[in-house]
Amino acid sequence: MDIRGVAALARVSIATVSRTINHVPTVDPALAARVWKVVHELNYLPNTQARALVSGRSRLIGLIVSEITNPFFPELIQEFEQAAVARGYEILIGSTNYESKTMEICARRMLERKVDGVAVMTFGVEDFFLDRFAAENIPYVFIDPAPSRPLNSVLAVDYLAGISEGVQHLAVLGHRNIAFISGPLSRRSSLSRKEAFLACLHSIGLKPNPDWLIEGDHTLDGGRDAMQKILALPHLPTAIMCSNDMTAIGVQHALFEADLRIPDDFSLIGFDDIHLAEYTIPPLTTIRMSCRDLATRAMENLLSRRNPGVGSTPSTASTTQPAGGLDSLNPRQDQPSATIATRLIVRRTTGLPHRALDDLRPDASKQNTTSLPPRAQRQRRSARP
Amino acid sequence: MDIRGVAALARVSIATVSRTINHVPTVDPALAARVWKVVHELNYLPNTQARALVSGRSRLIGLIVSEITNPFFPELIQEFEQAAVARGYEILIGSTNYESKTMEICARRMLERKVDGVAVMTFGVEDFFLDRFAAENIPYVFIDPAPSRPLNSVLAVDYLAGISEGVQHLAVLGHRNIAFISGPLSRRSSLSRKEAFLACLHSIGLKPNPDWLIEGDHTLDGGRDAMQKILALPHLPTAIMCSNDMTAIGVQHALFEADLRIPDDFSLIGFDDIHLAEYTIPPLTTIRMSCRDLATRAMENLLSRRNPGVGSTPSTASTTQPAGGLDSLNPRQDQPSATIATRLIVRRTTGLPHRALDDLRPDASKQNTTSLPPRAQRQRRSARP
DNA sequence: CGGCATTGTGTAAACGTTTTCCCTGTCAAC
DNA sequence: GTTGACAGGGAAAACGTTTACACAATGCCG
Numbered sequence: 001m002d003i004r005g006v007a008a009l010a011r012v013s014i015a016t017v018s019r020t021i022n023h024v025p026t027v028d029p030a031l032a033a034r035v036w037k038v039v040h041e042l043n044y045l046p047n048t049q050a051r052a053l054v055s056g057r058s059r060l061i062g063l064i065v066s067e068i069t070n071p072f073f074p075e076l077i078q079e080f081e082q083a084a085v086a087r088g089y090e091i092l093i094g095s096t097n098y099e100s101k102t103m104e105i106c107a108r109r110m111l112e113r114k115v116d117g118v119a120v121m122t123f124g125v126e127d128f129f130l131d132r133f134a135a136e137n138i139p140y141v142f143i144d145p146a147p148s149r150p151l152n153s154v155l156a157v158d159y160l161a162g163i164s165e166g167v168q169h170l171a172v173l174g175h176r177n178i179a180f181i182s183g184p185l186s187r188r189s190s191l192s193r194k195e196a197f198l199a200c201l202h203s204i205g206l207k208p209n210p211d212w213l214i215e216g217d218h219t220l221d222g223g224r225d226a227m228q229k230i231l232a233l234p235h236l237p238t239a240i241m242c243s244n245d246m247t248a249i250g251v252q253h254a255l256f257e258a259d260l261r262i263p264d265d266f267s268l269i270g271f272d273d274i275h276l277a278e279y280t281i282p283p284l285t286t287i288r289m290s291c292r293d294l295a296t297r298a299m300e301n302l303l304s305r306r307n308p309g310v311g312s313t314p315s316t317a318s319t320t321q322p323a324g325g326l327d328s329l330n331p332r333q334d335q336p337s338a339t340i341a342t343r344l345i346v347r348r349t350t351g352l353p354h355r356a357l358d359d360l361r362p363d364a365s366k367q368n369t370t371s372l373p374p375r376a377q378r379q380r381r382s383a384r385p
Numbered sequence: 386m387d388i389r390g391v392a393a394l395a396r397v398s399i400a401t402v403s404r405t406i407n408h409v410p411t412v413d414p415a416l417a418a419r420v421w422k423v424v425h426e427l428n429y430l431p432n433t434q435a436r437a438l439v440s441g442r443s444r445l446i447g448l449i450v451s452e453i454t455n456p457f458f459p460e461l462i463q464e465f466e467q468a469a470v471a472r473g474y475e476i477l478i479g480s481t482n483y484e485s486k487t488m489e490i491c492a493r494r495m496l497e498r499k500v501d502g503v504a505v506m507t508f509g510v511e512d513f514f515l516d517r518f519a520a521e522n523i524p525y526v527f528i529d530p531a532p533s534r535p536l537n538s539v540l541a542v543d544y545l546a547g548i549s550e551g552v553q554h555l556a557v558l559g560h561r562n563i564a565f566i567s568g569p570l571s572r573r574s575s576l577s578r579k580e581a582f583l584a585c586l587h588s589i590g591l592k593p594n595p596d597w598l599i600e601g602d603h604t605l606d607g608g609r610d611a612m613q614k615i616l617a618l619p620h621l622p623t624a625i626m627c628s629n630d631m632t633a634i635g636v637q638h639a640l641f642e643a644d645l646r647i648p649d650d651f652s653l654i655g656f657d658d659i660h661l662a663e664y665t666i667p668p669l670t671t672i673r674m675s676c677r678d679l680a681t682r683a684m685e686n687l688l689s690r691r692n693p694g695v696g697s698t699p700s701t702a703s704t705t706q707p708a709g710g711l712d713s714l715n716p717r718q719d720q721p722s723a724t725i726a727t728r729l730i731v732r733r734t735t736g737l738p739h740r741a742l743d744d745l746r747p748d749a750s751k752q753n754t755t756s757l758p759p760r761a762q763r764q765r766r767s768a769r770p
Numbered sequence: 771c772g773g774c775a776t777t778g779t780g781t782a783a784a785c786g787t788t789t790t791c792c793c794t795g796t797c798a799a800c
Numbered sequence: 801g802t803t804g805a806c807a808g809g810g811a812a813a814a815c816g817t818t819t820a821c822a823c824a825a826t827g828c829c830g
Contacts, residue, residue, distance in 0.1 A: 001521075002786055013810045018788060026808060043517065048497045049434040049443070050786035054815045058434065068459045069660065078453055078480070090494060093478060095463070109475060112433045132428065220664050253664045275454065279605050279638045281666040387816055398780045403818060411778060435816035439785045 001042065010038040021046060052114060061089045061302060062110040062118035064103070066187075068095045070218060070246055071274045072291075073121075079295035080119065087303060089116065096122045098184065098217075104129070111136065117302035119143060123187040139305040141298050144189045144340075153301055155294065155338050157189070159196040162287035162342025163241070166269045167200040169285075169344055170239045174353050175267060179212035179237040181226045181247050190218075193243045193271070212237050216247045223250020224257075231258055238353035239267035245274045248284055252349075263351030273345050283347035289340060297338045386427065395423040406431060437499060446474045446687060447495040447503035449488070451572075453480045455603060455631055456659045457676075458506075464680035465504065472688060474501070481507045483569065483602075489514070496521065502687035504528060508572040524690040526683050529574045529725075538686055540679065540723050542574070544581040547672035547727025548626070551654045552585040554670075554729055555624045559738050560652060564597035564622040566611045566632050575603075578628045578656070597622050601632045608635020609642075616643055623738035624652035630659045633669055633734075648736030658730055668732035674725060682723045 007014040012031055019027050020035040027035075038044070052058040061084050065073040077093060084091045092115060094106030103122065107129040110118050118133065121143040133140050141153045170178055180197045183190030194213070201208050211233050216222040223246060230236065231254070242248040248270030255262055262268050262282060270277060273288035392399040397416055404412050405420040412420075423429070437443040446469050450458040462478060469476045477500060479491030488507065492514040495503050503518065506528040518525050526538045555563055565582045568575030579598070586593050596618050601607040608631060615621065616639070627633040633655030640647055647653050647667060655662055658673035 045497050047786050049438045053434045053438055054788045068463055071456055074453045074459050112430050249664055256666045279634055281641045432816050439818045
C-alpha cells in the first residue's frame with residue numbers, strides 16, 4: 001500500500017513512482033503509464049506526513065478566526081477553503097473564541113503542523129508568535145486589524161467607505177440621532193469600525209452622544225443586551241448601527257420583545273452581509289464585505305510570499321532591497337497589501353424617523369419611565385406601502 | 386530547533402528528550418527538569434508530521450459535514466472540537482456541500498492525512514471509502530443515517546421522539562392539517578425524519594396529504610421556496626413542520642413576504658434548535674438535538690475502537706468474538722451504539738389554528754385564486770396576550 | 771562480596787516519502 | 801569508431817520523530 005508496493009508492482013524504482021505521481025516531466029511515458037496503472041489498481045494514496053516531512057511543505061494553510069459559530073466566519077472559511085483547494089492546499093481551522101489562551105493553542109498547532117502560511121482574523125496575536133512565524137519563515141497575513149508592530153502583511157477592510165455610506169443613508173432619511181453598537185473594543189478591528197463611525201458622524205456635522213456608543217461582543221446575546229441598555233436610556237436614538245450582523249439580529253430581537261417596530265421606531269444597519277441578513281424580519285440593511293475577496297486576496301498574499309527571494313518578484317524590486325536576513329525577517333515589509341471594498345446593501349430595516357428629532361420621548365420624560373408609549377397608541381405602518 | 390538541538394543543549398540523548406516530552410514516567414526527574422528547561426528556553430515544538438509518521442497515530446480526527454454555512458454544523462464542529470481537544474486530538478474538517486465529488490475529495494484527504502478516526506454527518510458515503518477506512522483500520526462513526534450496508538458504528542438520533550412531541554403539540558393545539566418540509570430525500574437522515582413524521586401522523590389518526598410533503602434542501606432559500614410552493618396550493622395546511630431550523634427560517638421569511646403571520650396564520654416547528662432559533666421573529670418552536678451529546682458520543686465511540694484487541698475492552702468480550710481479520714474487518718460489528726435524545730422546545734411559532742379545519746379557504750376556491758384574503762380583513766392578534 | 775533484578779539512558783532502526791547524485795544508455799557529431 | 805552531451809532511471813541520503821533493544825549503573829539478596 002505504500003510507494004514501495006507500487007514500485008514493485010510496476011517494476012520501477014520508488015524514485016520513478018515519486019516522479020510520476022508528482023508529474024515530473026522527465027519520466028518516460030511508457031513507465032509513467034505503468035506506474036499510473038498500478039496506482040489506480042491499488043488506489044494508492046501518498047502519505048501526506050512523509051511527504052511533508054521530507055519536502056518541507058505541508059500544503060496546509062492555517063486560518064485562525066474568532067468564533068466559528070458566528071455565521072460570518074463559516075462563510076469566510078468556505079471561501080477560503082475554495083481558494084485554497086483551487087491552489088492545491090488544504091486549510092487548518094483554528095478558532096480562538098476570543099480567549100487569548102485558546103489563541104495561543106491555535107498558533108501552537110499551526111506551528112506544530114508546519115503550515116505553509118497563516119491567515120489571521122481575530123484579536124491581537126501575541127508578539128511571541130509573530131516572532132515564531134517569522135523565524136520559521138511562515139508567511140502570515142492579518143485580515144483587518146493592524147497589530148501593534150509593523151507586519152509583513154495586512155489586508156485592510158475599507159470600513160470608512162461602508163460605514164460612511166450607511167451613516168449618509170440614515171442622514172438622508174432624516175436621522176440625526178444614531179447609536180453605534182461596537183464589537184469588543186479589545187479587538188482592534190472593532191475600534192477601527194467605531195472610529196470610522198465617529199469620523200463619519202463628524203464629517204456630516206453630527207456630534208456623538210456617548211450614551212449611544214455601546215460596546216457589544218459581536219454575538220446575538222450581546223446585540224440584545226446592548227439594545228436593552230439603549231432602551232433604558234433617558235434619550236433614545238432613532239437609528240442603530242451595529243458593527244456586525246449578529247449584533248443587529250440581537251437588536252431586532254430586543255425590539256421585538258419590547259414590542260417596538262423596525263424601521264418605524266428604530267432604523268437598523270448591520271455589518272458583514274451574511275446570507276442570513278436577507279432573511280431576517282424585516283430583511284436587514286447592512287454593509288457588505290466580500291468574503292470571496294477577502295479569501296482570495298489572503299490566499300494570494302500568502303502564496304506570493306512563500307519563497308522569499310525566489311519567484312515572481314520583478315527584478316527591479318530585489319535590487320533595491322537588501323537580500324539578507326531571510327530567516328529572521330521577510331524583506332517585503334510593505335504597507336497594507338490590499339484593501340477590501342465594502343458597500344451598503346439597503347433592505348428594509350431603514351426608514352424615515354417617526355419620532356420627533358430634537359424632542360425625544362416628551363411624555364416619557366414627564367412620566368419618568370423608560371418605556372415608550374404603548375404600541376397601540378402610536379401609528380402603525382405596514383412594512384411596505 | 387529540533388529534538389536534536391534540545392538533546393544537545395540538555396546534554397542528553399534524543400531518546401530521553403522524546404521520553405520526557407511524552408511524559409514517560411521512567412525518566413529521571415533531574416534529567417527531565419533539564420530537558421524541560423531547554424524545551425521552554427528554545428520554545429521547542431515537536432514536528433507533528435515526523436511524530437505521526439513513526440508512531441502511526443496522527444492525533445487527528447476527521448469530521449465530515451454537509452455544509453459549513455448551515456449554523457447547525459458550526460455548533461456541532463465546536464462541540465466536536467472541544468471533545469477532541471479534551472482527549473488530546475485535533476480535528477480536520479471536511480464539508481461535502483452535498484456533492485458526491487466533494488465527498489470523495491474529503492474522504493481522500495482524511496485517508497492521506499492518516500486520521501485516527503472519522504465522524505461522518507452527511508449523505509451516503511461511497512462503499513469504496515468504507516472499504517478503505519476498514520482496510521486501513523480507521524474507525525468511523527456515522528451520525529444519524531444508516532448507510533446501505535452494515536456498519537461498524539452508527540449514532541442514531543431519536544427522530545421519532547422529537548417529531549412525535551412536535552406533532553402532538555400541534556394536535557393538542559387543534560391542528561389537523563400539517564405540512565412537512567423535508568431535507569434532500571437523497572439523504573437517508575432526511576428520509577428518516579420524513580418517515581418519523583408520517584408515522585406520528587398515522588399514530589394519532591391523521592392522514593398525510595401528499596401535497597403537503599415538500600422536499601426542501603435544508604437551506605434558507607429552500608425553506609422559502611418550499612413555503613411559496615405550499616402557498617400556491619389550493620388547500621392550505623395550518624401548521625408546518627420543517628426538518629431543520631434553517632428551513633423554518635426560510636419559511637418565516639416567505640410568510641413575512643406574503644404578509645402572513647406566525648403563529649396566527651401558520652404554526653411552525655423547526656428541528657435542531659440552533660442558537661439562532663431563539664432569536665427569530667417570533668422565536669422558533671423547534672426540536673432540540675444536543676450537539677454536545679452528539680459530539681462526545683461520537684468521539685468516545687471513535688476512541689474506544691482505536692486499538693482493536695487492545696485497550697479497555699473487558700476480557701469477557703474478547704473471548705466471545707473471533708480475534709482474526711483485524712485488517713479487513715473490525716470485529717465489533719455492532720448495532721447502533723448510541724441514541725441521541727431529542728426534545729421539543731416550545732417558543733412562539735406555534736399557536737391555535739385560526740382558520741377553519743375542514744373548510745380551508747372557502748372564498749379562495751370560489752375566486753380561483755391562490756392568495757389568502759387580504760391581511761387587513763382578518764383578525765389580528767398580538768404576539769402575546 | 772558476587773550475582774541478579776531493576777532502573778534508567780543511549781544507540782540505532784524504523785516510518786514513507788522527496789530529492790540529490792550518479793550511472794547507464796542512446797544519439798549526434800566529428 | 802570514438803567522444804561528448806544528454807536523457808532518464810536507480811540507489812541512497814535525508815526529514816524529525818518514536819521505540820525496540822542493548823547496556824551501564826545501582827541496589828538487593830543470598
